[in-house]
Amino acid sequence: MTAKRILIIDDEEDIREVAQLTLEAVGGWEVLTAESGMEGIQLAEVEKPNAILLDVMMPDMDGIATFEKLRTNPETQGIPVILLTAKVQSSDRQRFAELGVKGLIAKPFNPMVLNDQLTDILGW
Template sequence: MSSKRILVIDDEDDIREVAQLSLEMVGGWEVLTASSGNDGIKLAQAEQPDAILLDVMMPDMDGPATFKKLKAHPRTENIPVILLTAKVLSADQRKFSELGITSVIAKPFEPMNLAAQVAQTLGWST
């Protein structure tokens, strides 16, 4: 299995830590983290991760605004983005889908299943 690199962008320290541990230990992937949309965009442009897990509700710049900036930059426009959100109403899901979001994973997520959810969504083998 080739090692994948995932960027987790979330303003909550505990969510970032749990996601990082889960993806590293269960998925065997390298995980980068950022605590804001701006930091995440800079890191994504510099590091070119294979995928991004992006929180929807963040101060300053929320997930959808961060996503639009990622898609507007040539170095990050083709990186698949999976949203992490507690907002899983069908209207929200439809809005995210229209933006071009790859998928949505509900919070709170099950740490032992997170890598499998990401892999399944992106067609990666675990």
């Protein structure tokens, strides 16, 4: 595989920055960021990242609505999506799995293992 490209969609700037710095430095990822679901969808259509790390709790369009729009768009439906969420109860995990989410990473996340978590979930 050539460069690993990931799109981080999160409304919190500090989360985007920490994840971006970590993934670039530790994992050698090319990282794209978006601060809203709509911006993320548009960026995903144009840039075609290898994966998307998507926050669940966002204003305007939450992560689930964003995920559903990504899935109905032929340009983005095949991109694996990993949810970044504080909601990791077994019922939430079940619901997310039924939606077709590739995996979950709990917030707050440990930046030093984020790359390993992503590569494990994606099977890389």
